[in-house]
Amino acid sequence: MSADAVVVGSGPNGLVAAVLLAEAGLRVTLLEAGDGFGGGLRSAELTLPGRVHDLGATVMALALASPAFRELGVERLVEFAHPAVPAAHPLDDRPAVLVHRDPARTAAGLGADGAAWLAGPGATARAGSPLTDLLLKPLGPWEADPRAFAAAARFGLGGALPATAYARLVFRTVEGRAVFAGMAAHSLLDLRSPITAGYGLLLSALAHQVGWPLVRGGSQVLADALVARLRALGGEAVSGHRVRDLKELDAPTVVLDVTPRQFLELAELPPGYRDRLRRFRYGPGVFKVDWALDGPVPWRDPAVAAAGTVHLGGTLEEIALSEAETARGWHSPRPYVLAVQPYAADPSRGGHTLWAYCHVPNGSRVDMTGAIEDQIERYAPGFRDRVLARHVMGPAALEAVNPNLVGGDIGGGLAALSQFVRRPVWSTAPWRTPLPGVFLCSASTPPGAGAHGMGGWQAARLALSAVGASRGGRRR
Numbered sequence: 071m072s073a074d075a076v077v078v079g080s081g082p083n084g085l086v087a088a089v090l091l092a093e094a095g096l097r098v099t100l101l102e103a104g105d106g107f108g109g110g111l112r113s114a115e116l117t118l119p120g121r122v123h124d125l126g127a128t129v130m131a132l133a134l135a136s137p138a139f140r141e142l143g144v145e146r147l148v149e150f151a152h153p154a155v156p157a158a159h160p161l162d163d164r165p166a167v168l169v170h171r172d173p174a175r176t177a178a179g180l181g182a183d184g185a186a187w188l189a190g191p192g193a194t195a196r197a198g199s200p201l202t203d204l205l206l207k208p209l210g211p212w213e214a215d216p217r218a219f220a221a222a223a224r225f226g227l228g229g230a231l232p233a234t235a236y237a238r239l240v241f242r243t244v245e246g247r248a249v250f251a252g253m254a255a256h257s258l259l260d261l262r263s264p265i266t267a268g269y270g271l272l273l274s275a276l277a278h279q280v281g282w283p284l285v286r287g288g289s290q291v292l293a294d295a296l297v298a299r300l301r302a303l304g305g306e307a308v309s310g311h312r313v314r315d316l317k318e319l320d321a322p323t324v325v326l327d328v329t330p331r332q333f334l335e336l337a338e339l340p341p342g343y344r345d346r347l348r349r350f351r352y353g354p355g356v357f358k359v360d361w362a363l364d365g366p367v368p369w370r371d372p373a374v375a376a377a378g379t380v381h382l383g384g385t386l387e388e389i390a391l392s393e394a395e396t397a398r399g400w401h402s403p404r405p406y407v408l409a410v411q412p413y414a415a416d417p418s419r420g421g422h423t424l425w426a427y428c429h430v431p432n433g434s435r436v437d438m439t440g441a442i443e444d445q446i447e448r449y450a451p452g453f454r455d456r457v458l459a460r461h462v463m464g465p466a467a468l469e470a471v472n473p474n475l476v477g478g479d480i481g482g483g484l485a486a487l488s489q490f491v492r493r494p495v496w497s498t499a500p501w502r503t504p505l506p507g508v509f510l511c512s513a514s515t516p517p518g519a520g521a522h523g524m525g526g527w528q529a530a531r532l533a534l535s536a537v538g539a540s541r542g543g544r545r546r
Contacts, residue, residue, distance in 0.1 A: 072320045073099040073306070075533065078313050079327025081109025081474065082127075083511040085296040086138050086523030087325045090530040092303035096323070096537075100300060103312035108293030109327070109472055110480070110521060116461040117362035120420035122288045123461070125471060126480070128410045128425070129379055131156075131273070132520040133292070134280035135202045138527035147295040149286040153378030153415035156282035159249040160449040162384060166371040167249040173278045183246030190228060190240055191274035197221035198279060205272060206517050206524050208491065229268030233257075234390050236267035244385055250274070251389040252381030255406045257485055258354050258429055260397035261390040264487045282378055284415050289521075316508065323507045323533045327526065329474050329482055329514045330494045333503075340504045346495045350514065353485060354396050355465035355478020357438040358427040363456040366422055367411060370449055378414050382407040382426075382445045396429045401436050405429065407445045422456075432477035433465055474512055482513025491516060501529040509533055 074096035077088040084100065085107070092098040106112055110126030117123065130150065133139045157169040170176045173192040177184030194201065200215035204222050228236055233254035237247040254261055254270030276282070285292045297307045316324060316337045326333060330347040333339075339347070366375055374380055383389040383406035392402040405428035413422050428442050439462055446453045463471070465478025474482060483489055493500055494514050501509050511529035513519045
Protein backbone atom coordinates (compact mmCIF):
# COMPACT_ATOMS: atom_id res chain seq x y z
CA MET A 71 0.00 0.00 0.00
CA SER A 72 1.71 3.18 -1.24
CA ALA A 73 1.12 6.62 0.30
CA ASP A 74 3.08 9.52 1.72
CA ALA A 75 1.65 8.72 5.15
CA VAL A 76 -0.31 5.86 6.65
CA VAL A 77 -2.30 6.31 9.86
CA VAL A 78 -3.23 3.11 11.68
CA GLY A 79 -6.28 3.41 13.92
CA SER A 80 -9.23 5.79 13.59
CA GLY A 81 -9.84 7.00 17.12
CA PRO A 82 -9.92 10.77 17.65
CA ASN A 83 -6.13 10.97 17.65
CA GLY A 84 -5.74 8.96 14.47
CA LEU A 85 -8.45 10.96 12.72
CA VAL A 86 -6.89 14.27 13.70
CA ALA A 87 -3.44 13.12 12.55
CA ALA A 88 -4.79 11.90 9.22
CA VAL A 89 -6.65 15.12 8.44
CA LEU A 90 -3.76 17.38 9.45
CA LEU A 91 -1.31 15.41 7.31
CA ALA A 92 -3.70 15.54 4.36
CA GLU A 93 -4.22 19.28 4.82
CA ALA A 94 -0.45 19.69 4.55
CA GLY A 95 -0.55 18.08 1.11
CA LEU A 96 0.46 14.50 1.88
CA ARG A 97 -1.27 11.51 0.31
CA VAL A 98 -2.76 9.85 3.37
CA THR A 99 -4.23 6.41 3.89
CA LEU A 100 -6.15 5.73 7.10
CA LEU A 101 -6.44 2.06 8.08
CA GLU A 102 -8.92 0.80 10.67
CA ALA A 103 -9.12 -2.83 11.82
CA GLY A 104 -12.76 -2.55 12.90
CA ASP A 105 -15.80 -2.51 10.67
CA GLY A 106 -16.35 1.20 11.27
CA PHE A 107 -14.37 4.34 11.95
CA GLY A 108 -14.16 6.29 15.18
CA GLY A 109 -12.63 4.15 17.93
CA GLY A 110 -13.84 5.95 21.06
CA LEU A 111 -16.23 8.03 18.90
CA ARG A 112 -18.34 5.14 17.64
CA SER A 113 -22.11 4.92 18.03
CA ALA A 114 -24.51 2.04 17.41
CA GLU A 115 -28.02 0.75 18.09
CA LEU A 116 -27.02 -1.34 21.09
CA THR A 117 -30.42 -1.94 22.70
CA LEU A 118 -33.47 -1.36 20.48
CA PRO A 119 -33.83 -0.39 16.81
CA GLY A 120 -33.53 3.36 16.40
CA ARG A 121 -31.93 3.94 19.82
CA VAL A 122 -28.49 5.49 19.24
CA HIS A 123 -25.89 4.73 21.92
CA ASP A 124 -22.29 5.90 22.08
CA LEU A 125 -19.87 3.03 22.59
CA GLY A 126 -17.24 5.37 24.00
CA ALA A 127 -17.12 9.12 24.54
CA THR A 128 -20.34 11.11 24.65
CA VAL A 129 -19.49 14.31 26.49
CA MET A 130 -17.24 16.50 24.36
CA ALA A 131 -15.85 19.21 26.62
CA LEU A 132 -12.28 18.37 25.64
CA ALA A 133 -13.13 18.49 21.94
CA LEU A 134 -14.32 22.08 22.30
CA ALA A 135 -11.31 23.03 24.43
CA SER A 136 -8.74 21.27 22.25
CA PRO A 137 -6.31 23.29 20.10
CA ALA A 138 -6.36 20.39 17.62
CA PHE A 139 -10.10 20.47 17.09
CA ARG A 140 -10.14 24.26 17.04
CA GLU A 141 -7.56 24.14 14.25
CA LEU A 142 -9.84 21.76 12.35
CA GLY A 143 -12.89 23.98 12.92
CA VAL A 144 -14.85 21.30 14.75
CA GLU A 145 -17.85 23.56 15.41
CA ARG A 146 -18.28 23.90 11.63
CA LEU A 147 -18.08 20.14 11.15
CA VAL A 148 -20.79 19.05 13.61
CA GLU A 149 -23.52 20.51 15.79
CA PHE A 150 -22.99 20.43 19.54
CA ALA A 151 -25.95 20.10 21.90
CA HIS A 152 -25.56 21.54 25.40
CA PRO A 153 -27.64 20.24 28.30
CA ALA A 154 -29.20 22.88 30.52
CA VAL A 155 -26.96 21.63 33.34
CA PRO A 156 -23.54 20.19 32.44
CA ALA A 157 -23.28 17.95 35.51
CA ALA A 158 -25.18 16.98 38.64
CA HIS A 159 -24.17 15.19 41.82
CA PRO A 160 -27.11 13.73 43.77
CA LEU A 161 -26.84 13.22 47.52
CA ASP A 162 -28.95 11.05 49.84
CA ASP A 163 -30.38 13.48 52.32
CA ARG A 164 -30.15 16.87 50.61
CA PRO A 165 -30.65 18.46 47.18
CA ALA A 166 -28.29 17.52 44.38
CA VAL A 167 -25.31 19.75 43.59
CA LEU A 168 -25.64 21.27 40.13
CA VAL A 169 -22.65 22.44 38.09
CA HIS A 170 -23.95 25.14 35.75
CA ARG A 171 -22.21 26.85 32.84
CA ASP A 172 -22.23 29.99 34.99
CA PRO A 173 -19.68 29.60 37.80
CA ALA A 174 -21.48 32.20 39.91
CA ARG A 175 -24.71 30.22 39.73
CA THR A 176 -22.82 27.07 40.68
CA ALA A 177 -21.21 28.88 43.59
CA ALA A 178 -24.59 30.15 44.78
CA GLY A 179 -25.81 26.57 45.04
CA LEU A 180 -22.81 25.62 47.17
CA GLY A 181 -23.57 28.09 49.96
CA ALA A 182 -20.59 28.35 52.30
CA ASP A 183 -18.32 26.78 49.67
CA GLY A 184 -19.30 29.18 46.91
CA ALA A 185 -16.25 31.39 47.32
CA ALA A 186 -13.95 28.37 47.36
CA TRP A 187 -15.48 27.13 44.11
CA LEU A 188 -14.93 30.48 42.44
CA ALA A 189 -11.33 30.56 43.67
CA GLY A 190 -10.62 27.03 42.38
CA PRO A 191 -12.55 25.77 39.34
CA GLY A 192 -13.85 29.29 38.70
CA ALA A 193 -10.35 30.77 38.51
CA THR A 194 -9.19 27.91 36.29
CA ALA A 195 -12.08 28.62 33.93
CA ARG A 196 -11.30 32.36 33.91
CA ALA A 197 -7.75 31.59 32.78
CA GLY A 198 -9.37 30.35 29.60
CA SER A 199 -7.75 28.86 26.50
CA PRO A 200 -4.17 29.94 27.27
CA LEU A 201 -4.12 27.68 30.33
CA THR A 202 -6.11 24.86 28.74
CA ASP A 203 -3.84 24.87 25.70
CA LEU A 204 -0.76 24.61 27.89
CA LEU A 205 -2.24 21.73 29.90
CA LEU A 206 -3.24 19.85 26.75
CA LYS A 207 0.14 20.23 25.05
CA PRO A 208 2.63 20.03 27.93
CA LEU A 209 5.50 18.70 25.80
CA GLY A 210 6.76 18.86 22.25
CA PRO A 211 6.22 21.55 19.59
CA TRP A 212 3.95 24.28 20.88
CA GLU A 213 3.71 28.04 21.12
CA ALA A 214 2.45 29.00 24.56
CA ASP A 215 0.68 32.22 25.40
CA PRO A 216 2.86 33.94 28.05
CA ARG A 217 -0.27 34.52 30.15
CA ALA A 218 -0.57 30.78 30.59
CA PHE A 219 2.50 30.31 32.76
CA ALA A 220 1.28 32.30 35.76
CA ALA A 221 -2.11 30.60 35.55
CA ALA A 222 -0.40 27.20 35.26
CA ALA A 223 1.65 27.91 38.38
CA ARG A 224 -1.52 28.72 40.33
CA PHE A 225 -3.25 25.65 38.90
CA GLY A 226 -0.31 23.47 39.85
CA LEU A 227 -0.37 24.52 43.50
CA GLY A 228 -3.73 22.87 44.01
CA GLY A 229 -3.73 20.46 41.09
CA ALA A 230 -0.68 18.56 42.31
CA LEU A 231 -2.51 17.51 45.49
CA PRO A 232 -4.53 14.37 46.01
CA ALA A 233 -8.20 15.14 45.46
CA THR A 234 -9.03 14.07 49.01
CA ALA A 235 -6.49 16.51 50.45
CA TYR A 236 -7.62 19.36 48.19
CA ALA A 237 -11.31 18.80 48.96
CA ARG A 238 -10.75 18.76 52.72
CA LEU A 239 -8.40 21.74 52.60
CA VAL A 240 -10.54 23.95 50.37
CA PHE A 241 -14.17 22.93 50.92
CA ARG A 242 -16.08 22.86 54.21
CA THR A 243 -19.44 21.40 53.22
CA VAL A 244 -20.54 17.90 52.28
CA GLU A 245 -21.78 19.29 48.98
CA GLY A 246 -18.54 21.02 47.99
CA ARG A 247 -16.38 18.03 48.84
CA ALA A 248 -18.71 15.56 47.14
CA VAL A 249 -19.04 17.39 43.84
CA PHE A 250 -15.28 17.84 43.61
CA ALA A 251 -14.73 14.14 44.31
CA GLY A 252 -17.13 13.25 41.52
CA MET A 253 -15.11 15.37 39.10
CA ALA A 254 -11.74 14.03 40.23
CA ALA A 255 -12.87 10.41 39.98
CA HIS A 256 -12.85 10.73 36.17
CA SER A 257 -9.10 10.10 36.58
CA LEU A 258 -9.68 6.38 37.36
CA LEU A 259 -7.18 6.79 40.19
CA ASP A 260 -7.18 6.38 43.94
CA LEU A 261 -8.24 9.88 45.01
CA ARG A 262 -5.51 9.85 47.64
CA SER A 263 -2.95 9.94 44.80
CA PRO A 264 -1.07 13.08 43.74
CA ILE A 265 -2.44 15.15 40.81
CA THR A 266 -5.99 13.80 41.14
CA ALA A 267 -7.05 17.28 42.25
CA GLY A 268 -5.79 18.54 38.90
CA TYR A 269 -8.27 16.33 37.07
CA GLY A 270 -11.08 17.66 39.24
CA LEU A 271 -10.08 21.28 38.71
CA LEU A 272 -9.74 20.98 34.94
CA LEU A 273 -12.98 19.10 34.33
CA SER A 274 -14.93 21.41 36.62
CA ALA A 275 -13.46 24.44 34.88
CA LEU A 276 -14.33 23.10 31.42
CA ALA A 277 -17.98 22.93 32.45
CA HIS A 278 -17.81 26.72 32.82
CA GLN A 279 -15.38 27.49 30.02
CA VAL A 280 -16.85 25.50 27.12
CA GLY A 281 -19.64 23.39 28.66
CA TRP A 282 -20.06 19.62 28.58
CA PRO A 283 -21.87 19.18 25.24
CA LEU A 284 -22.80 16.17 23.14
CA VAL A 285 -22.54 15.81 19.37
CA ARG A 286 -26.07 15.96 18.01
CA GLY A 287 -26.97 12.55 16.62
CA GLY A 288 -24.17 10.67 18.39
CA SER A 289 -20.40 10.81 18.64
CA GLN A 290 -20.16 8.78 15.42
CA VAL A 291 -21.26 11.92 13.58
CA LEU A 292 -17.95 13.58 14.51
CA ALA A 293 -15.92 10.56 13.39
CA ASP A 294 -17.82 10.42 10.10
CA ALA A 295 -17.28 14.15 9.53
CA LEU A 296 -13.53 13.78 9.99
CA VAL A 297 -13.41 10.80 7.60
CA ALA A 298 -15.37 12.84 5.06
CA ARG A 299 -12.91 15.71 5.51
CA LEU A 300 -9.99 13.34 4.90
CA ARG A 301 -11.56 11.98 1.73
CA ALA A 302 -12.36 15.47 0.47
CA LEU A 303 -8.65 16.24 0.78
CA GLY A 304 -7.83 13.26 -1.42
CA GLY A 305 -7.08 10.84 1.40
CA GLU A 306 -8.18 7.22 1.59
CA ALA A 307 -9.96 5.63 4.54
CA VAL A 308 -10.24 1.86 4.74
CA SER A 309 -12.05 -0.07 7.48
CA GLY A 310 -11.79 -3.80 8.12
CA HIS A 311 -8.03 -3.74 7.45
CA ARG A 312 -5.94 -5.02 10.34
CA VAL A 313 -2.24 -4.22 10.18
CA ARG A 314 -0.24 -7.08 11.70
CA ASP A 315 3.28 -5.90 10.84
CA LEU A 316 4.63 -2.47 9.94
CA LYS A 317 6.49 -4.12 7.06
CA GLU A 318 3.13 -4.27 5.29
CA LEU A 319 3.07 -0.49 5.00
CA ASP A 320 4.75 1.21 2.05
CA ALA A 321 5.00 4.79 3.30
CA PRO A 322 7.81 7.02 4.59
CA THR A 323 5.59 8.27 7.41
CA VAL A 324 3.52 6.04 9.69
CA VAL A 325 1.37 7.30 12.59
CA LEU A 326 0.04 4.69 14.98
CA ASP A 327 -3.06 5.26 17.09
CA VAL A 328 -2.23 2.20 19.21
CA THR A 329 -1.07 1.52 22.76
CA PRO A 330 2.38 0.15 23.66
CA ARG A 331 1.05 -3.42 23.74
CA GLN A 332 -0.06 -3.27 20.10
CA PHE A 333 3.12 -1.46 19.02
CA LEU A 334 5.24 -4.24 20.49
CA GLU A 335 3.33 -6.72 18.33
CA LEU A 336 3.66 -4.64 15.16
CA ALA A 337 7.38 -3.96 14.98
CA GLU A 338 10.87 -5.07 15.87
CA LEU A 339 12.07 -2.38 18.27
CA PRO A 340 15.47 -1.55 19.78
CA PRO A 341 15.88 -3.55 23.01
CA GLY A 342 16.04 -0.54 25.35
CA TYR A 343 12.91 1.08 23.92
CA ARG A 344 11.12 -2.28 23.81
CA ASP A 345 11.88 -2.89 27.48
CA ARG A 346 10.56 0.54 28.44
CA LEU A 347 7.33 -0.09 26.55
CA ARG A 348 6.92 -3.39 28.35
CA ARG A 349 7.05 -1.55 31.67
CA PHE A 350 4.12 0.67 30.65
CA ARG A 351 1.27 0.20 33.11
CA TYR A 352 -2.41 0.03 32.25
CA GLY A 353 -5.02 1.38 34.64
CA PRO A 354 -8.33 0.09 35.98
CA GLY A 355 -11.00 -0.99 33.55
CA VAL A 356 -14.63 0.01 33.32
CA PHE A 357 -17.86 -1.96 33.27
CA LYS A 358 -20.44 -0.21 31.08
CA VAL A 359 -24.19 -0.61 30.76
CA ASP A 360 -26.47 1.04 28.17
CA TRP A 361 -30.22 1.17 28.68
CA ALA A 362 -33.24 1.91 26.57
CA LEU A 363 -35.88 3.46 28.83
CA ASP A 364 -39.58 4.10 28.46
CA GLY A 365 -39.16 7.60 29.88
CA PRO A 366 -36.72 9.82 31.74
CA VAL A 367 -34.87 8.56 34.80
CA PRO A 368 -37.10 9.20 37.85
CA TRP A 369 -34.57 11.15 39.90
CA ARG A 370 -35.60 11.85 43.48
CA ASP A 371 -34.36 15.42 42.96
CA PRO A 372 -36.09 16.56 39.74
CA ALA A 373 -33.30 19.07 39.03
CA VAL A 374 -31.00 16.20 38.02
CA ALA A 375 -33.18 15.56 34.94
CA ALA A 376 -31.63 18.61 33.24
CA ALA A 377 -28.06 17.35 33.59
CA GLY A 378 -26.17 15.68 30.77
CA THR A 379 -23.75 13.95 33.15
CA VAL A 380 -24.57 12.60 36.60
CA HIS A 381 -21.98 11.50 39.18
CA LEU A 382 -23.30 8.86 41.56
CA GLY A 383 -21.51 7.72 44.67
CA GLY A 384 -22.45 10.03 47.49
CA THR A 385 -19.95 11.84 49.68
CA LEU A 386 -16.24 12.44 49.25
CA GLU A 387 -15.54 9.65 51.72
CA GLU A 388 -17.72 7.15 49.84
CA ILE A 389 -16.26 7.95 46.45
CA ALA A 390 -12.70 7.92 47.76
CA LEU A 391 -13.31 4.51 49.35
CA SER A 392 -14.75 3.11 46.12
CA GLU A 393 -11.79 4.31 44.04
CA ALA A 394 -9.30 3.04 46.64
CA GLU A 395 -10.94 -0.39 46.54
CA THR A 396 -10.63 -0.50 42.76
CA ALA A 397 -6.99 0.56 42.93
CA ARG A 398 -6.33 -2.38 45.28
CA GLY A 399 -7.86 -4.79 42.78
CA TRP A 400 -11.21 -5.15 44.54
CA HIS A 401 -14.76 -4.71 43.28
CA SER A 402 -16.51 -2.01 45.27
CA PRO A 403 -20.00 -3.02 46.45
CA ARG A 404 -21.06 0.65 46.15
CA PRO A 405 -19.03 1.90 43.21
CA TYR A 406 -18.65 5.41 41.93
CA VAL A 407 -20.86 5.51 38.84
CA LEU A 408 -20.57 7.97 35.99
CA ALA A 409 -23.86 8.24 34.09
CA VAL A 410 -24.82 10.17 30.96
CA GLN A 411 -28.40 10.87 29.90
CA PRO A 412 -28.08 12.09 26.27
CA TYR A 413 -31.78 12.92 25.98
CA ALA A 414 -31.20 15.88 28.32
CA ALA A 415 -29.50 17.64 25.41
CA ASP A 416 -30.16 15.66 22.26
CA PRO A 417 -33.65 14.28 21.56
CA SER A 418 -32.55 13.07 18.12
CA ARG A 419 -31.16 9.74 19.40
CA GLY A 420 -34.39 7.79 19.14
CA GLY A 421 -35.80 8.06 22.63
CA HIS A 422 -34.68 7.94 26.24
CA THR A 423 -31.31 6.26 26.48
CA LEU A 424 -28.86 6.16 29.37
CA TRP A 425 -25.39 4.77 29.83
CA ALA A 426 -23.26 4.41 32.91
CA TYR A 427 -20.04 2.78 33.95
CA CYS A 428 -18.15 2.00 37.11
CA HIS A 429 -14.45 1.36 37.62
CA VAL A 430 -13.23 -2.21 38.05
CA PRO A 431 -9.83 -3.90 38.24
CA ASN A 432 -8.14 -4.23 34.86
CA GLY A 433 -9.42 -7.30 33.04
CA SER A 434 -12.22 -7.92 35.54
CA ARG A 435 -14.79 -10.60 34.68
CA VAL A 436 -17.26 -9.65 37.41
CA ASP A 437 -20.73 -8.55 36.30
CA MET A 438 -21.33 -5.15 37.90
CA THR A 439 -24.78 -4.55 36.39
CA GLY A 440 -26.54 -4.99 39.71
CA ALA A 441 -24.14 -2.73 41.62
CA ILE A 442 -24.49 0.02 39.01
CA GLU A 443 -28.28 -0.20 38.94
CA ASP A 444 -28.39 -0.20 42.74
CA GLN A 445 -26.52 3.12 42.76
CA ILE A 446 -28.96 4.58 40.23
CA GLU A 447 -31.96 3.28 42.20
CA ARG A 448 -30.44 4.88 45.31
CA TYR A 449 -31.04 8.31 43.78
CA ALA A 450 -33.82 7.41 41.33
CA PRO A 451 -36.25 4.95 42.97
CA GLY A 452 -38.17 3.02 40.34
CA PHE A 453 -35.42 3.26 37.72
CA ARG A 454 -35.46 -0.46 36.94
CA ASP A 455 -39.16 -0.22 36.12
CA ARG A 456 -38.28 2.13 33.25
CA VAL A 457 -35.85 -0.28 31.58
CA LEU A 458 -36.98 -1.68 28.23
CA ALA A 459 -33.63 -3.21 27.26
CA ARG A 460 -30.03 -3.16 28.42
CA HIS A 461 -26.67 -3.84 26.82
CA VAL A 462 -23.69 -4.80 28.96
CA MET A 463 -19.98 -4.45 28.17
CA GLY A 464 -17.33 -5.57 30.61
CA PRO A 465 -13.59 -5.06 30.06
CA ALA A 466 -13.23 -8.00 27.66
CA ALA A 467 -16.12 -6.83 25.49
CA LEU A 468 -14.79 -3.28 25.41
CA GLU A 469 -11.34 -4.47 24.37
CA ALA A 470 -12.87 -6.67 21.67
CA VAL A 471 -14.57 -3.61 20.16
CA ASN A 472 -11.50 -1.38 20.57
CA PRO A 473 -8.12 -3.10 21.19
CA ASN A 474 -6.75 0.15 22.65
CA LEU A 475 -8.97 -0.45 25.70
CA VAL A 476 -6.56 -2.94 27.20
CA GLY A 477 -8.31 -4.78 30.03
CA GLY A 478 -11.12 -2.24 29.78
CA ASP A 479 -8.78 0.70 30.45
CA ILE A 480 -10.42 3.65 28.68
CA GLY A 481 -7.51 5.95 29.58
CA GLY A 482 -4.82 4.37 27.41
CA GLY A 483 -2.73 3.60 30.48
CA LEU A 484 -2.53 4.47 34.14
CA ALA A 485 -2.82 8.25 34.55
CA ALA A 486 -0.88 8.46 37.81
CA LEU A 487 2.02 10.87 38.35
CA SER A 488 4.55 8.20 37.38
CA GLN A 489 3.05 8.08 33.87
CA PHE A 490 1.76 11.62 33.57
CA VAL A 491 4.58 12.61 31.23
CA ARG A 492 6.21 9.19 30.84
CA ARG A 493 3.66 8.27 28.21
CA PRO A 494 4.86 5.82 27.08
CA VAL A 495 8.53 6.67 27.76
CA TRP A 496 10.50 9.56 29.21
CA SER A 497 11.12 11.93 26.29
CA THR A 498 10.67 15.55 25.29
CA ALA A 499 8.85 14.17 22.22
CA PRO A 500 7.32 10.84 23.27
CA TRP A 501 5.23 10.70 20.07
CA ARG A 502 8.45 10.01 18.12
CA THR A 503 9.71 6.42 18.15
CA PRO A 504 13.21 5.04 17.43
CA LEU A 505 11.95 3.78 14.06
CA PRO A 506 12.52 6.40 11.32
CA GLY A 507 9.29 8.02 10.24
CA VAL A 508 7.15 6.13 12.79
CA PHE A 509 5.12 8.04 15.39
CA LEU A 510 2.69 7.15 18.19
CA CYS A 511 -0.45 9.18 18.82
CA SER A 512 -2.84 7.23 21.06
CA ALA A 513 -4.01 8.11 24.57
CA SER A 514 -0.84 6.34 25.73
CA THR A 515 0.97 9.55 24.70
CA PRO A 516 0.57 13.01 26.29
CA PRO A 517 -1.79 14.47 27.25
CA GLY A 518 -3.54 11.16 27.80
CA ALA A 519 -7.19 10.21 27.67
CA GLY A 520 -10.04 12.22 26.20
CA ALA A 521 -11.61 13.08 22.86
CA HIS A 522 -9.22 15.97 22.24
CA GLY A 523 -7.07 14.65 19.39
CA MET A 524 -3.94 16.21 20.84
CA GLY A 525 -1.82 13.07 20.53
CA GLY A 526 -2.62 13.05 16.83
CA TRP A 527 -1.93 16.78 16.58
CA GLN A 528 1.50 16.39 18.18
CA ALA A 529 2.44 13.35 16.10
CA ALA A 530 1.33 15.03 12.87
CA ARG A 531 3.36 18.13 13.61
CA LEU A 532 6.47 16.08 14.34
CA ALA A 533 5.93 14.05 11.17
CA LEU A 534 5.50 17.16 9.05
CA SER A 535 8.63 18.72 10.49
CA ALA A 536 10.53 15.53 9.63
CA VAL A 537 9.44 15.57 5.97
CA GLY A 538 9.25 19.34 5.54
CA ALA A 539 12.78 19.86 4.25
CA SER A 540 12.33 17.44 1.37
CA ARG A 541 8.62 17.89 0.60
CA GLY A 542 7.76 21.37 1.69
CA GLY A 543 4.30 22.04 3.06
CA ARG A 544 1.40 23.04 0.88
CA ARG A 545 -2.20 23.26 1.96
CA ARG A 546 -4.89 22.12 -0.41
